[in-house]
Amino acid sequence: MPQFFSNKRLIMLLVGVIFLVALISFSLRDRDHASLPEQFIKDVVGFGQSIFSKPTQYITGVFENVDSLLNTYDENKRLKSRLEEFAKLQADVNVLTLENSTLREIVDKEENLRKYEPIQATVIARNPDQWEEKVVLDKGTIHGVEVNMAVMTSQGLIGKVFLTTSFTSTVELLSTQNPNYRVSAMVTVDGEKKVFGLIEGYDDERNELILKRIDSNIEIKAGQKVMSSGLGGIFPEGLYIGEITEVTTDDFGLTKMAYIKPAADFALLDHVMVAKRSMPSASGIDGEVIVEEEEEKEEDPS
Amino acid sequence: MIRFVVPLIAIVLFFLEPVFGLFSPIELYGEYRFLVPRFLIMYLIFISIYYSRNVAMIYGLVFGLLYDVTYIDIIGLYSFLYPLICLIASFIVRYIHQHLLVTTTLSLLLVALLEFVLYQFFLLIGLTDMSMSNFVYGKLIPTMIANSIFLIMLGWAFKYLINARFIQRLNQPS
Numbered sequence: 001m002p003q004f005f006s007n008k009r010l011i012m013l014l015v016g017v018i019f020l021v022a023l024i025s026f027s028l029r030d031r032d033h034a035s036l037p038e039q040f041i042k043d044v045v046g047f048g049q050s051i052f053s054k055p056t057q058y059i060t061g062v063f064e065n066v067d068s069l070l071n072t073y074d075e076n077k078r079l080k081s082r083l084e085e086f087a088k089l090q091a092d093v094n095v096l097t098l099e100n101s102t103l104r105e106i107v108d109k110e111e112n113l114r115k116y117e118p119i120q121a122t123v124i125a126r127n128p129d130q131w132e133e134k135v136v137l138d139k140g141t142i143h144g145v146e147v148n149m150a151v152m153t154s155q156g157l158i159g160k161v162f163l164t165t166s167f168t169s170t171v172e173l174l175s176t177q178n179p180n181y182r183v184s185a186m187v188t189v190d191g192e193k194k195v196f197g198l199i200e201g202y203d204d205e206r207n208e209l210i211l212k213r214i215d216s217n218i219e220i221k222a223g224q225k226v227m228s229s230g231l232g233g234i235f236p237e238g239l240y241i242g243e244i245t246e247v248t249t250d251d252f253g254l255t256k257m258a259y260i261k262p263a264a265d266f267a268l269l270d271h272v273m274v275a276k277r278s279m280p281s282a283s284g285i286d287g288e289v290i291v292e293e294e295e296e297k298e299e300d301p302s
Numbered sequence: 303m304i305r306f307v308v309p310l311i312a313i314v315l316f317f318l319e320p321v322f323g324l325f326s327p328i329e330l331y332g333e334y335r336f337l338v339p340r341f342l343i344m345y346l347i348f349i350s351i352y353y354s355r356n357v358a359m360i361y362g363l364v365f366g367l368l369y370d371v372t373y374i375d376i377i378g379l380y381s382f383l384y385p386l387i388c389l390i391a392s393f394i395v396r397y398i399h400q401h402l403l404v405t406t407t408l409s410l411l412l413v414a415l416l417e418f419v420l421y422q423f424f425l426l427i428g429l430t431d432m433s434m435s436n437f438v439y440g441k442l443i444p445t446m447i448a449n450s451i452f453l454i455m456l457g458w459a460f461k462y463l464i465n466a467r468f469i470q471r472l473n474q475p476s
Contacts, residue, residue, distance in 0.1 A: 016382075017382075020378040020381075020382045021378075023377050023378035024376055024377070024378040024379060026377075027370075027375065027376050027377040027378065028376055028427065031375045031376070034375075038371050041368065041371045041372060042371065042372050045368060045371075045372045046372070048313075048317055049317055049320060049321075051317075052314075052317040052318060052321055053320075053321050053324070056321050056324075123324065124320075125320030125321065125323065125324070125373070126320055126323040126324045126326070127320070127323065127373045127374070128319040128320045128322070128323035128338065128339055128369075128373060129338055129373070129374070129420065130323065130326060130327070130336050130338055130441075131420065131424045131429060131430055132429060134373070135324075136320070136372075136373075163375070170375075177429065177430055177431060178429070204431075204432065204436070207334060267325075267326070267327055267328065267329070267334075268324065268325065269324065270324075
């Protein structure tokens with residue numbers, strides 16, 4: 001039996017392992033802040049990454065075009081049947097928007113939770129080991145992206161910005177297992193009442209989001225649409241999230257819980273929008289807001 | 303010329319992994335199957351077997367660190383596991399025949415080992431609560447199939463290139 005490790009090597013290995021455990025625990029502690037060298041590496045790798053991902057997206061785009069060309073006939077038939085309905089809806093929306101703006105002028109209220117500036121971005125990478133649901137975008141703080149902003153596709157909300165560097169940003173998708181990930185959402189019941197809840201967690205087996213903390217006195221049904229409420233402080237109001245598929249009571253029987261089928265597809269993401277809310281937004285993550293306000297208060301008297 | 307091709311391929315594979323990651327997960331029989339691209343580590347295992355263990359371990363450390371910083375945000379995870387896998391590969395290869403088929407199988411087994419260790423790690427720190435059977439059917443097996451297709455297609459090219467570099471280094475002692 002040959003000796004695998006001489007004494008010197010054994011000591012080096014041990015020191016290495018201790019160093020690594022220390023490094024892992026250190027970097028696990030604050031994962032949502034990137035230090036300066038980390039940001040630099042992220043930017044450089046992100047630049048290289050976008051060189052590789054842009055041609056790939058072009059090729060997949062060609063395949064998708066061919067694919068949609070094959071479905072044209074069926075799709076056309078289906079769309080024609082919905083066209084009439086759409087025209088009516090469009091007219092309704094126009095009237096309502098007009099009415100809304102005139103009413104706003106009357107009460108002199110310009111700002112609106114719904115307003116946001118979209119920042120167009122391209123997905124350049126997906127966290128390749130896929131233990132966490134993260135994607136990397138090619139827009140960073142220079143383009144106005146900030147932590148906790150909402151990210152969506154044309155179909156609906158997909159996640160929020162988790163970390164930014166100058167030229168890239170990391171987005172955590174809604175399908176994450178992170179227990180601290182919450183989105184304030186609402187359901188409009190019968191077009192007049194808003195019901196609020198929190199999206200907390202993702203059911204892996206059903207591939208559906210879980211909407212919790214809904215008032216148990218209010219009737220909600222499967223098929224109703226869920227949107228972001230804008231009350232979380234950072235997201236604009238009215239970003240479409242998905243449709244309710246099932247309503248149950250939660251573990252303690254005090255509030256209701258609903259399963260939501262997300263509108264957006266989390267696989268094969270390419271072009272996304274980052275929603276920058278026009279209204280002033282609350283800063284920081286859960287729990288951090290209060291600390292910052294306290295600091296400001298302390299500074300004021302001095 | 304060939305001197306620069308070996309690291310160049312490693313860089314290309316490093317950048318290709320997240321791009322292929324964009325195609326995953328795919329929905330098959332009503333369930334999501336995760337395909338994790340592990341091209342770089344398989345290439346490093348080949349370097350470790352056919353060229354030099356130390357070179358493979360240095361590459362593993364550098365690319366593992368880049369991987370950690372850019373995608374995982376846990377520094378020290380891949381930068382430890384990549385060199386470790388290369389080290390294990392170089393130990394095992396002393397006792398087996400260096401035929402391409404054998405080394406391909408060995409690389410795939412080591413990728414499975416890497417995937418399993420990562421599963422245990424993420425389970426430990428609570429970033430996933432995937433059940434064992436879900437992990438095996440939804441992640442491990444699809445990953446192994448995808449990576450074996452990749453390695454069967456390009457394994458011979460890796461071997462050819464790395465061997466060419468090895469012979470070149472033998473011929474010009476520094």
